[in-house]
Amino acid sequence: MAQIEITGLRKAYNGAVAIDGVDLNVATGSFVTLLGPSGCGKTTTLRCLAGFITPEAGRIRVDGRDIMGLGPEARDFGVVFQNYALFPHLSVFDNVAYGLQARKVAKAEIRTRVDEVLGLVQLGHLKDRLPRALSGGQQQRVALARALVIRPQALLLDEPLANLDAKLRFEMRWLIRDLQRKARITALYVTHDQAEAMALSDQVAVMKQGRIAQLGSPRDIYQRPRERYVAEFTGEASYLRATVMAPVGPGRYRVTTAGGEVECGGPDGLTTGDRRLLLLRPESLQPGQAGIKATLQGRFFVGAAQHCEVRVGTDEVVKLYLPPQVELAEGAAITLAADAEAAWLLPDEAAS
Amino acid sequence: MTPSPARRWRLAILGAPALFLLVVFFVLPYGEIVMMSFRTASSSAPYGDGLTLANYARMFADGHYLGILGETVLVGTSITAICLLISFPIALHLSSVGDRWHTLFYACVVSPLLVGVLVRNFGWMIILSFNGPINQILLALGLIERPVRLLFTVEVVVLALVHVFIPFMVLPITTALRNIPPSLYEASRSLGAGRFSTFWRVTLPLSFPGVQSGVILVFVLAISAYVTPVLLGGQFVVLMPTVIVQQLIAAFAWPFGAVLAMILTLSTLSCVLVFAFATRGLVRRAAIGRQP
Numbered sequence: 001m002a003q004i005e006i007t008g009l010r011k012a013y014n015g016a017v018a019i020d021g022v023d024l025n026v027a028t029g030s031f032v033t034l035l036g037p038s039g040c041g042k043t044t045t046l047r048c049l050a051g052f053i054t055p056e057a058g059r060i061r062v063d064g065r066d067i068m069g070l071g072p073e074a075r076d077f078g079v080v081f082q083n084y085a086l087f088p089h090l091s092v093f094d095n096v097a098y099g100l101q102a103r104k105v106a107k108a109e110i111r112t113r114v115d116e117v118l119g120l121v122q123l124g125h126l127k128d129r130l131p132r133a134l135s136g137g138q139q140q141r142v143a144l145a146r147a148l149v150i151r152p153q154a155l156l157l158d159e160p161l162a163n164l165d166a167k168l169r170f171e172m173r174w175l176i177r178d179l180q181r182k183a184r185i186t187a188l189y190v191t192h193d194q195a196e197a198m199a200l201s202d203q204v205a206v207m208k209q210g211r212i213a214q215l216g217s218p219r220d221i222y223q224r225p226r227e228r229y230v231a232e233f234t235g236e237a238s239y240l241r242a243t244v245m246a247p248v249g250p251g252r253y254r255v256t257t258a259g260g261e262v263e264c265g266g267p268d269g270l271t272t273g274d275r276r277l278l279l280l281r282p283e284s285l286q287p288g289q290a291g292i293k294a295t296l297q298g299r300f301f302v303g304a305a306q307h308c309e310v311r312v313g314t315d316e317v318v319k320l321y322l323p324p325q326v327e328l329a330e331g332a333a334i335t336l337a338a339d340a341e342a343a344w345l346l347p348d349e350a351a352s
Numbered sequence: 353m354t355p356s357p358a359r360r361w362r363l364a365i366l367g368a369p370a371l372f373l374l375v376v377f378f379v380l381p382y383g384e385i386v387m388m389s390f391r392t393a394s395s396s397a398p399y400g401d402g403l404t405l406a407n408y409a410r411m412f413a414d415g416h417y418l419g420i421l422g423e424t425v426l427v428g429t430s431i432t433a434i435c436l437l438i439s440f441p442i443a444l445h446l447s448s449v450g451d452r453w454h455t456l457f458y459a460c461v462v463s464p465l466l467v468g469v470l471v472r473n474f475g476w477m478i479i480l481s482f483n484g485p486i487n488q489i490l491l492a493l494g495l496i497e498r499p500v501r502l503l504f505t506v507e508v509v510v511l512a513l514v515h516v517f518i519p520f521m522v523l524p525i526t527t528a529l530r531n532i533p534p535s536l537y538e539a540s541r542s543l544g545a546g547r548f549s550t551f552w553r554v555t556l557p558l559s560f561p562g563v564q565s566g567v568i569l570v571f572v573l574a575i576s577a578y579v580t581p582v583l584l585g586g587q588f589v590v591l592m593p594t595v596i597v598q599q600l601i602a603a604f605a606w607p608f609g610a611v612l613a614m615i616l617t618l619s620t621l622s623c624v625l626v627f628a629f630a631t632r633g634l635v636r637r638a639a640i641g642r643q644p
Contacts, residue, residue: 076544083533150543
């Protein structure tokens with residue numbers, strides 16, 4: 001258990017900047033995810049932390065102690081790899097025991113601790129198998145057990161679920177969260193899957209071109225993104241050009257759009273006449289009496305819902321989900337009642 | 353799924369040239385040697401008409417030949433062991449060297465094979481002769497008082513064969529090392545194992561399939577080497593291939609020569625089988641990426 005503090009981390013590969021000034025604090029016992037598309041620098045950040053690569057600039061401190069000079073073997077992190085990285089010539093037991101043997105733990109204690117952790121991941125009965133005789137999910141559980149058994153200062157997970165099928169990925173999510181909570185271990189997780197990031201994390205850091213675009217709770221980054229990039233990366237979203245009419249409370253504004261006036265949330269400090277983008281999440285919109293006037297442009301029926309596209313004004317399109325029982329013809333007029341809690345103002349990069 | 357008759361014929365035709373070569377140049381000559389080893393000697397033909405076990409009896413009764421066989425296996429084993437010790441670091445380097453220098457290192461490793469066997473051995477003879485550069489240097493450094501005999505020693509034969517067999521050891525080990533995913537090293541280090549421990553517990557065992565192929569290749573080549581022992585060992589280094597050729601060509605004792613060839617082949621084969629059997633567990637465990 002430890003607190004990790006990363007400041008000003010920078011790394012370039014042959015001149016191409018991979019990370020460009022990453023600052024991140026991971027509180028003791030918390031679960032923080034680096035989320036972003038491939039090439040955003042999330043894996044590079046994790047690999048710097050693990051000691052596999054040396055950054056050009058920046059500091060990494062664990063509980064206030066600088067670990068930049070330490071090799072991976074001295075950093076005491078449990079690393080879980082995307083491709084599992086199990087030792088193919090060692091049995092499940094020996095794979096898990098590897099880190100304890102390296103730490104010269106007594107044989108009897110190794111046996112107890114390995115058995116205990118294999119029990120936690122429900123693989124006690126397979127401990128004599130070689131990794132290649134296991135399924136992908138089982139291999140990933142061995143990898144998790146191997147990283148946990150050394151009781152590391154922190155767990156570093158690099159897209160651990162990316163190679164699993166959807167159902168297994170779901171189960172493994174619960175297992176990882178559960179084990180992390182039980183062990184109360186600090187965890188840094190890397191993924192490009194926004195649902196996974198939000199489901200697992202206390203804090204999500206959305207990364208963009210080698211920097212952290214926004215760090216916040218899953219709710220924060222989903223409902224109150226700081227920029228359009230974050231909004232787009234965290235889920236389905238539509239945007240309307242909007243102009244602030246007046247603040248109506250702390251972090252609350254009345255804005256006007258091509259479809260009419262609505263009330264919404266936004267960052268502090270906006271004033272009348274500011275041009276912004278209004279973020280609308282499809283699940284937070286429903287037909288109502290007052291709100292944004294729109295025309296139904298297209299829809300498809302997916303059983304549990306109807307995914308619709310409506311046109312606002314002349315050229316703006318908004319997505320929303322309607323309940324399956326609503327019958328609306330294409331071209332019909334519809335008024336969208338936006339939940340003021342869920343509608344949020346973003347900087348309008350095109351306008352500024 | 354069994355192939356249709358037409359398809360089977362087509363496959364047979366495709367395989368025919370290879371089969372033809374194998375039968376004419378390998379199976380038939382070998383059969384001939386096996387046959388010959390049971391024939392009586394003859395002064396007018398390669399062998400007489402009668403069948404006999406006397407050639408085998410003579411070979412086993414005479415400690416001389418068994419001694420030479422033992423020596424041959426010993427020399428072969430030494431060459432293999434020295435090759436392995438020299439080649440592993442080279443392979444380790446080759447498997448990690450990045451793009452630019454790769455081709456150059458590769459060329460260096462296979463360079464002994466680029467020179468014909470005679471040229472290579474005459475080169476050694478010049479270097480190692482009484483007035484050759486090695487003796488000159490040793491004299492100049494004051495390490496020796498007069499030129500020493502370097503040629504026609506078993507050490508020189510071993511040296512020359514190690515030199516030319518190194519590529520056969522380096523290449524399979526390099527391939528095996530390249531097959532090890534780099535994440536395994538990272539996993540090992542992150543679990544607290546240092547560089548040395550990682551080498552010992554991950555690199556070495558996982559390179560074993562390559563080590564096994566290299567060892568077998570070099571051992572078989574070393575046991576059957578003829579030109580180098582003859583040229584650099586002369587009469588002082590007598591190994592099985594030399595004795596066999598002497599029997600066939602000089603003594604014209606074809607049946608007895610055939611016996612010696614049979615014994616050498618069987619000994620080599622059993623050494624290889626024992627080695628492969630003893631190490632099969634290691635190889636099977638280290639087989640990376642193969643699903644059951």
